Structure formats: C-alpha cells, structure tokens
Amino acid sequence: MSPRPVRAMDADEKVDRQARILEAALRLLSLQGISGVSMRAVAREAGVSLGLVNYHYEDKTSLIRAALRRIEELDIALVEPDPALEPEERLRAALKRVADPEFLTTEYLSLRLQLWALAQAHEDFERINTEAQKRYRAGLAALIQAARPELPADECGRRAADIDVIQNGLWLTALLGLDHASISRNVARCEEIALAGPPAAQRQD
Amino acid sequence: MSPRPVRAMDADEKVDRQARILEAALRLLSLQGISGVSMRAVAREAGVSLGLVNYHYEDKTSLIRAALRRIEELDIALVEPDPALEPEERLRAALKRVADPEFLTTEYLSLRLQLWALAQAHEDFERINTEAQKRYRAGLAALIQAARPELPADECGRRAADIDVIQNGLWLTALLGLDHASISRNVARCEEIALAGPPAAQRQD
DNA sequence: CGAGCGTCTGAACGATCGTTCAATATATTC
DNA sequence: GAATATATTGAACGATCGTTCAGACGCTCG
Structure with a gap:
C-alpha cells in the first residue's frame, strides 16, 4: 500500500505526509485561526506540494473535519x-x-x-x-x-x-x-x- | 457634518449607514464566524455599496476592531x-x-x-x-x-x-x-x- | 523490462478577496 | 444659485483562494 516507509529518511521524518499535513493544519489553526488555514499555507507548513493536500484530503472541509x-x-x-x-x-x-x-x-x-x-x-x-x-x-x-x-x-x-x-x-x-x-x-x-x-x-x- | 437625518426615510431606517455597516458586520461575525465577514458580504448585509464600507472603515481590520x-x-x-x-x-x-x-x-x-x-x-x-x-x-x-x-x-x-x-x-x-x-x-x-x-x-x- | 499503481508535483482555472478611485449624488455654506 | 464639502456608488486592480489535472516519480509484480 504505502511505498515502504523504511530506508534512511533524509531530514527528520519525511514519511507519512498525510499525518504531517494534518499536524500542519492543526498548528496553523491554533496559531492563526481559521483565516490562517489555507490549502497553500498548510502545504507550505507541511513541506509538501499544494496538490498533495487535496490528494490526501478531498476538500478543505475534510481537512478541517479531520483536524x-x-x-x-x-x-x-x-x-x-x-x-x-x-x-x-x-x-x-x-x-x-x-x-x-x-x-x-x-x-x-x-x-x-x-x-x-x-x-x-x-x-x-x-x-x-x-x-x-x-x-x-x-x-x-x-x-x-x-x-x-x-x-x-x-x-x-x-x-x-x-x-x-x-x-x-x-x-x-x-x-x-x-x-x-x-x-x-x-x-x-x-x-x-x-x-x-x-x-x-x-x-x- | 452628517447630511440631516431628518426627512421621511424610505424603508425603516436608511440613515446612519456607518452604524448599519457595523451591525451587519456583527451579525455576520456571529452567524458565520470570521470567514463569513468579507467586505462584500458586509456591504450586502447592510444594504450599501462595497465602496462605502471602505469609506467609513479604513481597513477590514478597523471594521473588525470596531465590532x-x-x-x-x-x-x-x-x-x-x-x-x-x-x-x-x-x-x-x-x-x-x-x-x-x-x-x-x-x-x-x-x-x-x-x-x-x-x-x-x-x-x-x-x-x-x-x-x-x-x-x-x-x-x-x-x-x-x-x-x-x-x-x-x-x-x-x-x-x-x-x-x-x-x-x-x-x-x-x-x-x-x-x-x-x-x-x-x-x-x-x-x-x-x-x-x-x-x-x-x-x-x- | 514493461505494465500497473499509489504517491506527488506544479501549472492552470475561475471565483472571491481587500483596496483604490474616478464619478455621481446629496447636503451645507455663502 | 453657485461653490464647497460630504456621502455614496460601482468598476477595476492585483493578490489569493479552493480545486482540477496532466504528467512525473518510485515501487511492485509478472
């Protein structure tokens, strides 16, 4: 299913991007409120591309719901x-x-x-x-x-x-x-x- | 200063648009949260033009601050x-x-x-x-x-x-x-x- | 090797955002 | 009534928004 999370990861943790996206959304929501949570801001904060956020979470609503x-x-x-x-x-x-x-x-x-x-x-x-x-x-x-x-x-x-x-x-x-x-x-x-x-x-x- | 609030007003109250703008902002903030408060939505809710909101309140920040x-x-x-x-x-x-x-x-x-x-x-x-x-x-x-x-x-x-x-x-x-x-x-x-x-x-x- | 699949990227779209501004309407002053 | 000040409008600007999509990448399996 997932492409083998083994192997030495470059930085600290580049695996499980979906979780990192969710955590980035939580961080932004806490610090800046809902106005600070845009798909682009979440992608930037998580260190992934914009498209990936919409790949793992169908909607912005789904992302916030998960959060x-x-x-x-x-x-x-x-x-x-x-x-x-x-x-x-x-x-x-x-x-x-x-x-x-x-x-x-x-x-x-x-x-x-x-x-x-x-x-x-x-x-x-x-x-x-x-x-x-x-x-x-x-x-x-x-x-x-x-x-x-x-x-x-x-x-x-x-x-x-x-x-x-x-x-x-x-x-x-x-x-x-x-x-x-x-x-x-x-x-x-x-x-x-x-x-x-x-x-x-x-x-x- | 203000253009004489006397005279029969058409609907219920069309004077003091600044106050109506503020009340519209409060209504939207309460019902839809900050995401629902856009300058255009406030103008629509108050029944005034978009430009007037920026005329009475320099910023969106000033408007919310007043609210x-x-x-x-x-x-x-x-x-x-x-x-x-x-x-x-x-x-x-x-x-x-x-x-x-x-x-x-x-x-x-x-x-x-x-x-x-x-x-x-x-x-x-x-x-x-x-x-x-x-x-x-x-x-x-x-x-x-x-x-x-x-x-x-x-x-x-x-x-x-x-x-x-x-x-x-x-x-x-x-x-x-x-x-x-x-x-x-x-x-x-x-x-x-x-x-x-x-x-x-x-x-x- | 090549077909297949899940993952990931970045450009692109149309919509909406805040702000600015020239033009108009209305009220006040002389 | 002209001149002036204030109030109001709606179009236009560039920026950012959420969403879509064609393509690239890495991996598995036959």
Whole structure:
C-alpha cells in the first residue's frame, strides 16, 4: 500500500505526509485561526506540494473535519479512566488532569477554542463539537457514578454538567494567562462537587 | 457634518449607514464566524455599496476592531453597578445578569466566542480582549469589595477571578444549549463565592 | 523490462478577496 | 444659485483562494 516507509529518511521524518499535513493544519489553526488555514499555507507548513493536500484530503472541509476529530480524541482521553486506580482516585485523577501542564498549553487551548468557534459557523463542525462534549460529559458522569455508587444517575449527570461548566471556564480563561492558584482552587471545587457527601436534598442555610 | 437625518426615510431606517455597516458586520461575525465577514458580504448585509464600507472603515481590520469594541461595551455593562440597589443586592444583581435571557442569546454568545477566537489570531484583537476581561474582573472585584468592605482587596480579586472562570464556562457551555437548571446552580455558586462568610483563613475539614 | 499503481508535483482555472478611485449624488455654506 | 464639502456608488486592480489535472516519480509484480 504505502511505498515502504523504511530506508534512511533524509531530514527528520519525511514519511507519512498525510499525518504531517494534518499536524500542519492543526498548528496553523491554533496559531492563526481559521483565516490562517489555507490549502497553500498548510502545504507550505507541511513541506509538501499544494496538490498533495487535496490528494490526501478531498476538500478543505475534510481537512478541517479531520483536524477537529483529532482535537476531539485528545479531549476524550482526558476522562479515560486510569485502570490502575480505585474509583475515587480515578475520578480525582481525571479532574486533576485539566490542570496538567501538557493540557494547559496555549496551542492546545487555542485549538479547542477554534473548534468551538468553527462549530458556530458550520453545521457539520457543530455536530463534531456537540458530540465530543456529550461524550466527555458522559465519561465524567460515569467516573462519578463509579466513585459514588449510591448516587442516582441523574444526580451524577447534574454534577458532571456543573463540573463541565467550570472546566470549560478554566481552559478558556487560561488562554489569557495561567493563574495557577485560581486553577487549583477551581480544581478543588470540582472535586468537592463530584464527591460531595450524601445524595440527599441539598442543604439550605 | 452628517447630511440631516431628518426627512421621511424610505424603508425603516436608511440613515446612519456607518452604524448599519457595523451591525451587519456583527451579525455576520456571529452567524458565520470570521470567514463569513468579507467586505462584500458586509456591504450586502447592510444594504450599501462595497465602496462605502471602505469609506467609513479604513481597513477590514478597523471594521473588525470596531465590532470587537462594541462587544466589549456590552460586556462591561454587565458589571455596571445598579445605583438603585444596596451594595450586596447590587452584587447579586450583577451576578444574576449573566443568566438574563437577553444575555444568553446565541447571537451574543457567539459574538463573544468569535472575539476570543480572533484574539488568538491577531495581536491587536488580543489586546482588546485582554483589556475587556481585565476591566470586567476589576468591576466584579469592586462590587465584591463594596458588598463585603471587611475583605482585603486581594481576597476580592481572588473571588472575582474564580467567579470569572465560572461565568466564562457558563456562557461558553450555553452555546451548546441552555440548561437553565445548571445555570441557576452555577449562578448560586457564584453568589456563594462572592458573599462567603469571613475573610479569615479558609476552613479545612 | 514493461505494465500497473499509489504517491506527488506544479501549472492552470475561475471565483472571491481587500483596496483604490474616478464619478455621481446629496447636503451645507455663502 | 453657485461653490464647497460630504456621502455614496460601482468598476477595476492585483493578490489569493479552493480545486482540477496532466504528467512525473518510485515501487511492485509478472
């Protein structure tokens, strides 16, 4: 199928041009927004010819769609349960993951933002974003349910929704500059929400 | 200066074309993102000729800059203190304002989102967004300080920062669909944060 | 070797972009 | 009413856009 990726490659990596094109598109989308993503700019950034971009990706739309799906993968991985831990620690680890330095990169946060912005403009992209968000929230609710089996499912959903809001605010605000103290406070708040005591009616002071 | 806006206007309002151009740009930005904002599209949407857009706005950049400043104005107005209320109620009113139906419009939320997305791509727009956010947070901190005069200033800043995160998450998440119950819960959470009891060291269970 | 196939290139096409500008329309001033 | 200033138009410019395509390259198989 592919022309043998073996053999000493000249520079660092000239194989798998399709992947390099996708990464170039992601880089441009993050740094310059959708206006900076032209087929020619992507080709230049990936070090390939213009024609090859249209060879591997039928459309500009297909290219961007592939880029958005890549972002979605990274997102979902955040709530992927760590099987080495017990349920409660597994949930805590997932909640802490949004404060990881590798997650709070400007490049990654900006990519997420551009995904949201594109979702407003293009119905096709909106579906990708909505489904990603739905999957993420479902993963979160499952983690909460596992850590607090006594909770009714809809209460887990409520808590997942509230945490989702705060986490969305966290990464969005992080784009203006990292305030690690504020991040820790909000991560702690998410843990409180997720692991709050009894499922009983909320207390009213 | 302007050619007498009196006289019976033909349709509904054909005067103040500059304002209509700006509103057309905002409408397009909200509905289609930055890719949908071309000088020609703006002219068509505003019902004026192409040349007039470049007459009232030197650049495309100037036009978008004006649009972003308009969004900023709407944002800041949210924390504008209501002089008819006492400090604590004034703060509560400001915090509740983000749940107002007129604020949770898709058009307005999408505009905000596009502002953030543009800020990532263009240094000039980034400055506008950063300053708007700074002014908003300062207004929030001032409201908290007025409602809780015994708090040290930096504690007010911390609370404003935390509330800002949650509110950013609120409007961003609202773009996926309005979950009024979740919104109320988060508004309540913001009130708790802002009006929390003593400024003493936080309790540790 | 030559036919076949997947990969890759760069020129070319028509469409659209932002910007400029001469010309016209409208309002203000004397 | 002429003169002037302001507002408005639409054609035209060069640049860039997404897409297409004929051809070249490298590899495998008979």
